[in-house]
Amino acid sequence: MRLDKYLKVSRLIKRRTVANEACDAGRVLVNGKPAKASVAVKEGDEIEIQFGSKAVKVEVLSVQETVRKEAAAEMYKYL
Template sequence: MRLDKYLKVSRLIKRRTVANEACDAGRVLVNDKPAKASVQVKAGDTVEIQFGSKNVKVEVLDVKDTVRKEDAENLFRYL
């Protein structure tokens, strides 16, 4: 699954366009490398997002196209 779509589906970032802009600005790292929005994400990858002065690092546990809001937190684990 594309990185920008995963960030939206997992609700780490609210909208896909915002996720796309964050990737273009170099604020998203996948496996400690700057990632474009089109990078394919799979289970086991680590994703780090820089929100201003705050960093959020998560491990991808599962990849699904659609998920209910209550189940979105099961797609990743905070590190």
């Protein structure tokens, strides 16, 4: 699954266009490297997102095309 879509489906970022812009600006790292929106995300990857001065670091637990709002938090765990 594409990184921008994963961020939207997992609800780490609310909209896919915002996720795409964050990737283009270099604020999203996958396994410690700056990632474009088209990078394929798989289980076990570590994603770090810079929100201003705050950084959120998560590990991907599952990759699903669609998920209910209540189950979205089960797609990752905070590191």
